[in-house]
Amino acid sequence: MGARELGLPERVPSVDGLPRRVTIWEVGPRDGLQNESAVVPVEVKAEFLDRLAGAGLTTLEATSFVHPKWVPQLADAEELLARLEQRPGVRYPVLVPNERGLDRALAAGVRHIAVFASATETFAKRNLNSTVDDQFAMFEPVVTRARAEGLDVRGYLSMCFGDPWEGAVPAEQVVRVGTRLLDLGCSQLSLGDTIGVATPGQVDRLVGAFSEAGVAVDALAVHFHDTYGQALANTFAALRHGVSTVDSSAGGLGGCPYAESATGNLATEDLVWLLDGLGIEHGADLDALVETSVWMAGKLGRPSPSRVVKALAG
Known part of the structure; x- marks a missing residue:
């Protein structure tokens, strides 16, 4: 029985100060699939x-133009974008x-890109072979050229x-x-809990610290992994x-090929259930998402780790 038939969750917007609408930045096709062995x-x-x-x-992170040697799963980036029938009003x-x-x-006609930085020295060395x-010497020409070409640029910050x-x-x-990524020209900064160790107190402190530094909250996004079951609480x-x-990632797919302790992303379906219960608009059809994740789980040969998918598809 789907969410529509159950009529759940009940909308109880009981907390002041929440946004009226949330943009779901779907990372399943890229971050979700990049670590698949097959x-x-x-x-x-x-x-x-x-x-x-x-x-x-309406925001689907499609792939990455990383060298195939490092992430073989995404070696088909050009072919995927050429094959994809992009829908009006949807960003890829x-x-x-x-x-x-x-x-x-640029050759593929992409209009929205993201760069991926590290907040720590060790991960910068392991992931980017840099400090x-x-x-930033690597990102600066990318962001500058992209903005000159009229592209929107997002900055991911890991760890x-x-x-x-x-x-x-x-x-x-x-x-x-x-703040250096934002000053460089990124329109949005996604704060990544790459190994899923954050707790709500840390989230309060970090978002508050950015506010104290003069960064507008609408310039921030959050990217949580659910290693310790805290992704929804952190959200x-x-x-x-x-x-x-x-x-979030449909079905809770994902991990990080350069951080073995990183497990799946926050599941899109679990996020939607939370947002629905809080009365926050998002535009997604939960039943269609569940159906999609069940379909993808079948292609991957294992069940979805999303609790909402398990509950509604079971």
């Missing part, structure tokens, strides 16, 4: 994107690691709450790196601060 056929990826758009999601951003990636994105400061090699990450360190903490863009 290559997912390009036609399946294209259908996945089309199904997600049909379910009412892609991750761009460097200028070569930007060249490929925290030196990574904002904890790093598997360095431990807890000081809020002031995250703010220092994050609610961010919503209470007025954050209105939340990254």
